[in-house]
Amino acid sequence: MMLEAFVQGIGILGPGLSDWYDAAAVFTGRRDYAPQPTALPAPSLLPATERRRTGRVVKLALAIASEAIAHAGAEPEHLRSVFSSSGGDGHNCHEICLSLAAEPREISPTRFSNSVHNASAGYWSIATGATLSSTVLCAFDGSFCAGLLEALTQVSVDRDPVLLVAYDTEYPEPLHSKRPVPDAFGIALVLTPGREDRSSARLEAALGAGTPDELEDSRLETLRRTNPAARSLPLIRQLALGEQGSVILEYLDALSLAVEVVPCR
């Protein structure tokens, strides 16, 4: 069976990349890439009480998922979802570990609920009423490919449209020194089994042993190397160029994912 999906919508947010159109301008050379701290919008999907409780990772995931859905003209309740990230809410995790290293050991209920790796997926499904399957993955630096592979198997095998949301944010010190992700970056794709009105490209993927692609621009290459979700950048670039071509994405050790991008004209 061929692993295949059509790209309906894209959402992206990261340092110096404010949305898909902005990122496309960078990758097509219409503007220079200038890294700036990632500005995360307040999650307007959530009621005010919930909004206050969410950290940067949920804001990031909801922002890129919302952009991809809008771009695709899709209804979130008709999409399965795959969320993938190396870490969860690093700031929340730090606060929990601080509290547990002190006396008396105490965690607030909200901190605990937000500590689960699937917190972003939970907030997304509650905010949008998405009741279809939601799978939440981690493969450390290979988390983007793990998510893309899961999404592609859901599209190809189960023939259902899928929202893929891959994202990672930073830990504060002292964990930051042990896991130096500098800033928030995320990418979301709406993938469907068949070609639709808004399909921008067809993806064909295969596992292999090819050396992962790097990016020519050293600042973008730094982003690719330092945020697990940014391992997606060679694919994002190919999608932005709107040209047929293949990319090799980093997954696990010698195992990589080759993706052929065929624009829909």
Added chain:
Amino acid sequence: MRPLVLRAFTAASCIGRGLDQTLAALMEERSGLAPCRFEAISLDTHVGEVAGIDAQVLPSEFLRFECRNNRLAELALRQDGFDEAVEEVVRRFSPRRVGVFMGTSTSGILQTELAYRRRDPVSGSLPPDFDYGATHNSFSVANYLRRRLRLEGPAAAVSCACASSAKVFATARRMLDADLIDAALVGGVDSLCLTTLYGFHSLQLCSPGPCRPFDAARDGISIGEAAAFALVERVSGKESADDVLLLGVGESNDAYHMSAPHPEGHGARRAMLLALSDAGLEPDDIDYINLHGTGTPSNDRSESQAVTSVFGAVTPCSSTKGATGHALGAAGALEAVIAALALRHGFMPAGVNTADVDPTLTAHYLMTKRVAPVTRVLSNSFGFGGTNCSLILGRAG
């Protein structure tokens, strides 16, 4: 779906290390829960601790993976010839064609909790021996098993709270159907840590005594720990009658609340219906239901309504969490292994600790084990964030 066969399986929990001990405890209706003595914790609660984790060593080339969660994984790997079964599959296919999909909720976070007590008093930095990626990160246990068993196929941790290690079966099934792999090591590993003990306590979801699922006086969960593994591959047609098959998987989302189930169990109901349709079965085809049955007032009420709405009040069901505790991210795989034992040995486990079944819960709850042929079992796992997963396992003959 096309059925998969469980070529090998094993589990380690507080009721037993390996299949023989686990089966004996289930047949004798024994609970492994005991007052919490873990890590000088003063909480008034019971836990299900696996004996001998601290004595388990990892092979010397994997020392950076050293943490409670990976030691528990190593301990289980050596049971029931499971590691040899993996080696046999690797020989039959190739390392590139065997995947690893592991459910976990907290992975080796205990290592970080302990490292925070050893921060440098001046700089605040974590000790040099602390390795985040090999211990705390959710991928740690899948990564450890992949390297330890010299597998080279696709791998991921599934971390959907307490549904994690049921959902790994769905991920593996799709990878097999897509012909990316020929076999997969699936399962779940979750171990005791301070985050979950204090966290569930803060939500007032921990029972002071051993948990009593479906009891009128149930008052919360008992946290457990477990490692449970299955080696799945496509059915060859040469299965024996005693072989256990994965027949169907159903996945859904409540889209209701982060830490409370939908009050009428709508999401749970959909997961069970999807699993039945995936397996091409009717509710009458299921002989026994292994419930999520955590012992919280809300979970058991919501799950009972969901079960009754699909199966009526006739299909026998029970929660084995009174025996094992709630193994969180490992619960789905642990209960899949218990379902496999029920199928192979012809019995339905009792809901231990439960004294008086809540009369408002209409599902047919088993207070004592029932010895009878069991052909098909449905197993439920639900988690924070509203994730639901139901598995259907059956005998090959």
